[in-house]
Amino acid sequence: MLLLILVSPTVAGLSAxxxxxxxxxxxLWVVAGAIVGYQFRDLVTLPGRTLVAWxxxxxxxxxxxxxxxxxxxxNQGAHIFAHVTLLVGGGAMGWALPQLSGAxxxxxxxxxxxxxxxxxxxxxxxxxxxxxxxxxATAAGIAELGAMPLAWLVLxxxxxxxxxxxxxxxxxAVQALLAVAALVGxxxxx
Amino acid sequence: xQDRLLLLRQLRAQRITRIWLVTSGLVLLGLALAGxxxxxxxxxxxxxxxxxxxxxxxxxxxSGMVVVGLMAGAGVLWYLVSNEIELSVTVNRIVFLLTLSGxxxxxxxxxxxxxxxxxxxxxxxxxNPGSGIATAAIGAAAYLIGLALAVVGFLLWCLxxxxxxxxxxxxxxxxxxxxxxxxxxxxxxxxxxxxTTNPSLIAGTVCAILGxxxxxxxxxxxxxxxxxxxxPSLTLNALxxxxxxxxxxxxxxxxxxxxxxGIAYSVLPLYTKRPxxxxxxxxxxxxxxxxxxxxxxxxxxxxxxxQPEAVQWVGNVVSYAAAxxxxxxxxxxGLVLVWRSGIRWSAAPLFTLxxxxxxxxxxxxxxxxxxxxxxxxxxxxxxVPAHFHTYMALGVMxxxxxxxxxxxxxxxxxxxxxxxxxxxxxxxxxxxYGLVLCWYISGSMSAPRRYFYPLSGTEVLAWVGVACAAVAxxxxxxxxxxxxxxxxxxxxxxxxxxxxxxxxxxxxx
Amino acid sequence: MITYLALGIFLAGALALGxxxxxxxxxxxxxxxxxxEVAGRAYRLRLFWFFALGGILAAVFLTAxxxxxxxxxxxxxxxxxxxxxxxxxxxxxxxDGTVGTGGKVDFAVTSLDVNHDFxxxxxxxxxxxxxxxxxxxxxxxxxxxxxxxxYTVRCLEYCGPGHSSMFMALHVSTCKTGxxx
Numbered sequence: 001m002l003l004l005i006l007v008s009p010t011v012a013g014l015s016a017x018x019x020x021x022x023x024x025x026x027x028l029w030v031v032a033g034a035i036v037g038y039q040f041r042d043l044v045t046l047p048g049r050t051l052v053a054w055x056x057x058x059x060x061x062x063x064x065x066x067x068x069x070x071x072x073x074x075n076q077g078a079h080i081f082a083h084v085t086l087l088v089g090g091g092a093m094g095w096a097l098p099q100l101s102g103a104x105x106x107x108x109x110x111x112x113x114x115x116x117x118x119x120x121x122x123x124x125x126x127x128x129x130x131x132x133x134x135x136x137a138t139a140a141g142i143a144e145l146g147a148m149p150l151a152w153l154v155l156x157x158x159x160x161x162x163x164x165x166x167x168x169x170x171x172x173a174v175q176a177l178l179a180v181a182a183l184v185g186x187x188x189x190x
Numbered sequence: 191x192q193d194r195l196l197l198l199r200q201l202r203a204q205r206i207t208r209i210w211l212v213t214s215g216l217v218l219l220g221l222a223l224a225g226x227x228x229x230x231x232x233x234x235x236x237x238x239x240x241x242x243x244x245x246x247x248x249x250x251x252x253s254g255m256v257v258v259g260l261m262a263g264a265g266v267l268w269y270l271v272s273n274e275i276e277l278s279v280t281v282n283r284i285v286f287l288l289t290l291s292g293x294x295x296x297x298x299x300x301x302x303x304x305x306x307x308x309x310x311x312x313x314x315x316x317x318n319p320g321s322g323i324a325t326a327a328i329g330a331a332a333y334l335i336g337l338a339l340a341v342v343g344f345l346l347w348c349l350x351x352x353x354x355x356x357x358x359x360x361x362x363x364x365x366x367x368x369x370x371x372x373x374x375x376x377x378x379x380x381x382x383x384x385x386t387t388n389p390s391l392i393a394g395t396v397c398a399i400l401g402x403x404x405x406x407x408x409x410x411x412x413x414x415x416x417x418x419x420x421x422p423s424l425t426l427n428a429l430x431x432x433x434x435x436x437x438x439x440x441x442x443x444x445x446x447x448x449x450x451x452g453i454a455y456s457v458l459p460l461y462t463k464r465p466x467x468x469x470x471x472x473x474x475x476x477x478x479x480x481x482x483x484x485x486x487x488x489x490x491x492x493x494x495x496x497q498p499e500a501v502q503w504v505g506n507v508v509s510y511a512a513a514x515x516x517x518x519x520x521x522x523x524g525l526v527l528v529w530r531s532g533i534r535w536s537a538a539p540l541f542t543l544x545x546x547x548x549x550x551x552x553x554x555x556x557x558x559x560x561x562x563x564x565x566x567x568x569x570x571x572x573x574v575p576a577h578f579h580t581y582m583a584l585g586v587m588x589x590x591x592x593x594x595x596x597x598x599x600x601x602x603x604x605x606x607x608x609x610x611x612x613x614x615x616x617x618x619x620x621x622x623y624g625l626v627l628c629w630y631i632s633g634s635m636s637a638p639r640r641y642f643y644p645l646s647g648t649e650v651l652a653w654v655g656v657a658c659a660a661v662a663x664x665x666x667x668x669x670x671x672x673x674x675x676x677x678x679x680x681x682x683x684x685x686x687x688x689x690x691x692x693x694x695x696x697x698x699x
Numbered sequence: 700m701i702t703y704l705a706l707g708i709f710l711a712g713a714l715a716l717g718x719x720x721x722x723x724x725x726x727x728x729x730x731x732x733x734x735x736e737v738a739g740r741a742y743r744l745r746l747f748w749f750f751a752l753g754g755i756l757a758a759v760f761l762t763a764x765x766x767x768x769x770x771x772x773x774x775x776x777x778x779x780x781x782x783x784x785x786x787x788x789x790x791x792x793x794x795d796g797t798v799g800t801g802g803k804v805d806f807a808v809t810s811l812d813v814n815h816d817f818x819x820x821x822x823x824x825x826x827x828x829x830x831x832x833x834x835x836x837x838x839x840x841x842x843x844x845x846x847x848x849x850y851t852v853r854c855l856e857y858c859g860p861g862h863s864s865m866f867m868a869l870h871v872s873t874c875k876t877g878x879x880x
Binding site: 101102103105106107109110113114115117118121122124125126127138139141142145148149152155156157158159160 | 352353356357359360361362363364365366368371372399402403406407427429430433437477480481484485497498500501504
């Protein structure tokens, strides 16, 4: 459902106009990949889950680094490849993470922070150039600035959040929301 | 056998901590004396040192204080939590060697090759030092390499702390104490549960995560600047470089007080005989600190009007917010802990309490300076060294001295002299606050910082500052003398008497 | 002068904080009172202190908001009457333009080598405004000067051993365009 939303004309259109939307969509690609990977966590048994999780994280983040970022910005093929990498990276993490120990999960989360905070700061300070989104870098940085503490709050309240979302009412509501969003995404003219 | 291994580890931990304490104590004293000489040179109107020498001393004083102040605190925190988490003594020894070699390189860079571009090494100043010294380029390279060594050292400290902390608690959530949000609000459950955390571990974890980011960016900017030195055609964007330098520098300098807070959580309860409990406020405060310290550095760039305006506001709001966790959790908690506790103000808790006062007062000066409109009139005036010397000298250093008085008996089996400690505390407080007061007043009179001579109208204040510095340094010398005396006259290890079969050979430790 | 007001507030606050610590240190010697009794009351008080501190900081932030130095704020009430180009280099300033008290002055500041800081001091020796002089950037400092006379331009960003000698005099006339000719 999430993938259906992400490839919809509405999301594509909004992403073309707004860097904030585009970055949010990129993050949702990773989430979609993670959901897919999660389904295979017990079905596919391979060694080296820790390595796979780190590789997934690296794949998801690598596109934030300036040389790759500029390449993906200006080259359509590279951009599509970037999206695939986000999906695969998310999938790798979704598959590998559930079986990892708490300490190893913690290490991954810390690594993600150590890399992302400076990237967010650089975005805020206009260090990155987005030819298709003139003047929007700082706004994107502010949005990410909001997202970073949110990630920590999700970590802090993961237990209660997970229990809350597992309830039938909540699950149904989320699924209904996704269905509506998919419909809107494909039906709404853009 | 298990006991023997444990004992071996404890003795190794003692040994490396003793080395940290005595080395950093002497280095910090030397750097403080260098600072005192700068005050004297400045007050004398530029007659004591040449300008080149003045700024070389300034560069080594600033760099040394930031590096050694942080690493000394990290070394003490390491020791205090080493019985709770399995920190690696080998890594600690490597960290010590890296820090020491970094410092030696920095001193060489300055005193031999004439580096004088200050500890802020703002690009492109190290490449264009304006000093006319022939070896300045070598000096710049040596300085950056020295900095890189120290940064790698701290990076390793952070990694090892996180590894050991995660191993004990089993997850990042437990290490940071998030389980208090689900319980009755306090970490009472499972007092003997080895996977629970405590305030010192939380402080160290947050500092380690922040330190990792700072070290990664610090290493990157150092590599970029070294490359630019070797290949002059490669130029960096001055504003991006400035952001990276201040992110690294501010964060590492700021971490000193947060590491020191971690130390205080372990030290103060032992003298009040009351525990410093885990609470929702404490856990939430440290979580907030993680975000706050990441973002506060923008307050160094208010006068860079080329920065996107949004980040200036982020800097102001976050810098204000930075006051809240200390004033409502650590400092407030410290005052509550001692209130009607029947405490006897020996040197360790006395210095710790004084440190909290310095943190609060220095923080107040910082909040004033971090107001964008006031910063227009205070930026790079003497208000800035006034604030950070209150914070560092009368905050961080007092925390470290208090911790020293606390751990020395554990390391050596001997006490430092309490009467010396209390007299030194009085001298350092009186002299220290006098010195910073002269700076606060001079700053409000718009006297620039990093000036070779006092601005007209502030000459008297400059001399009063010198006198106050001399008083404070006298106290510092007294403490250091006592510290070295205890080390030289105490046995190598503080051991319980062992059965013959358990005795260890010196080479084992 | 606002800096003296800030100093006064700081000293009052510092003294108050100092007194708190001294009082606490003396009361601490009494007891011991059971900790739950002390902690219970203290942590109820803390909630009030948390909101009070937050409120004070918010109030100060909002009060100081209109006085930020960024050009778009200072030019909001009308364009600058005078434009002065400023270039800093080790260890001198080059100013191109004249300055008067009749209107806003837009100092366009850049650097020809390393980071400097254009700090303008009034005839009584107080800083009236500053902006970083950076290589590759031009920063605009917009000021309305009320007092004519001999000002001093000082470098306020450490730029090398000659940093303290990097200053020059700037005469501010009473005329609107800076030049009474």
